[in-house]
Amino acid sequence: MLPEIITKIPGPNSRALAENLRQYESRNITYVSNDFPIFWDRAKDTNVWDVDNNRFLDLTSAFAVSSLGHSCPELVSAFAEQSEHLMHGMGDVHPTMQKVQLCKKLSSLTFERWTGKKAKTILSSSGSESIESALKTASIATEKHGVISFEGCYHGTGFGSLSAGAMPRFKDPFIKQLSDFGNIVPYGNTGLEQVKKILLNECIGAVIVEPILGRGGKVVPENDFLPSLRSLCDEHNALLIIDEIYTGLNRTGKLFACEHWDVVPDIICLGKALSGGFPISACIGKASIMDAWPESDGEAIHTSTFLGHPGGCAMALASLNKHSNPEIATDVSIKGTHFKELLENIDTPSSGSVRGMGLMLGLEIIDHDGKPNGSLASKVIPSALRSGLITLADGPSGHVIVFAPPFTISEEEMFFAAEWFKTELKTSS
Ligand SMILES: Cc1ncc(COP(=O)(O)O)c(C=O)c1O
Incomplete structure (x- = not known):
């Protein structure tokens, strides 16, 4: 299912939990800021719902764990x-x-x-x-x-x-x-x-x-x-x-x-x-x-x-x-090639190379000199979250946006994600 556009992130329940976590969990374990994190409540296939009942599209498979879809x-x-x-x-x-x-x-x-x-x-x-x-x-x-x-x-x-x-x-x-x-x-x-x-x-x-x-x-x-x-x-x-x-x-x-x-x-x-x-x-x-x-x-x-x-x-x-089942590898290969093409079509001054294989992809975010732009990536990720897209930053400068979704991702979801990043990077370039 496509994600929802959510303007208030984190919602009140996530915000209350974050405040508690800040008091009781050691620092430097969970990153807690004013617009991060959302607290997960449940998940199915490519979707995750938070404790405020917002629906997200997970582009990370929760650290590449839920490859077969959440709650397979x-x-x-x-x-x-x-x-x-x-x-x-x-x-x-x-x-x-x-x-x-x-x-x-x-x-x-x-x-x-x-x-x-x-x-x-x-x-x-x-x-x-x-x-x-x-x-x-x-x-x-x-x-x-x-x-x-x-x-x-x-x-x-x-x-x-x-x-x-x-x-x-x-x-x-x-x-x-x-x-x-x-x-x-x-x-x-x-x-x-x-x-x-x-x-x-x-x-x-x-x-x-x-x-x-x-x-x-x-x-x-x-x-x-x-x-x-x-x-x-x-x-x-x-x-x-x-x-x-x-x-x-x-x-x-x-x-x-x-x-x-x-x-x-x-x-x-x-x-x-x-x-x-x-x-x-x-x-x-x-x-x-x-x-x-x-x-x-x-x-x-x-x-x-x-x-x-x-x-x-x-x-x-x-x-x-x-x-x-060898059909899984073939399916990931086909979906990965297609997702890569969609991400390569994001032609903006801030988008660099698309790296990776299969459904383990990364979009490099760069500055005007073509150098890694981790600070822009760190703004794009919370903005994606507000649009219902969960992703992460990788790479030595945190400048590579992760696209490692569950293998159950649909054509429509891949297209939605790529279009969202295209629009976002056009306006933030
Ligand atoms: C390639 C690789 N090796 C090892 C690890 C460590 O795994 P864990 O976080 O389960 O200890 C990770 C985690 O991201 C990884 O990506």
């Missing part, structure tokens, strides 16, 4: 049925059948599909934790503790994932507590020479990379970037960790983004759309690598209370069942 019926009933039956297990001590089924399914959709060989999984609750499982695995498997990562990459805010990540905004306030195992080089082919040099001269166990920059601004690298990283890792016995927490599960028009370049990682990390709404993530690796973890002697050396949560596993299984 199969996922809702998977969770409802599971929670009535067993709400919580003892993940690493007395697990559930759902955990076994999920690990098996993840193997069959990744390494078994790519290589015919089994994979093993470490489940966790957030994307950030799955990255930390991958980094620990690399350290155990290679006995080399250095890591190479890339400018613009975001891997989460845990100390390990933050150390590997490369967004100063998130790292700088905590820099003294972070580990210095990371070597950060430019993303894309310009960084390859440095990757080579570091692999030659230092003790590097892993190269970690996003196949397309998500929060870094929807940047698609050159076609030979990922294949070159694969070859370099092979030459130097380093593991290639591909972070598909954003790109995975059809977001880019393939089941996994690495498949655009026929690159098989050693470890792949998934989160967000894996369950479509429950905090569950996975670090999946070739069994030969994952088997570097020693057998447990009774007390696992890597664990977490909610690891393999039955509700999360049930939702992830339902979600993977849907995602394994």
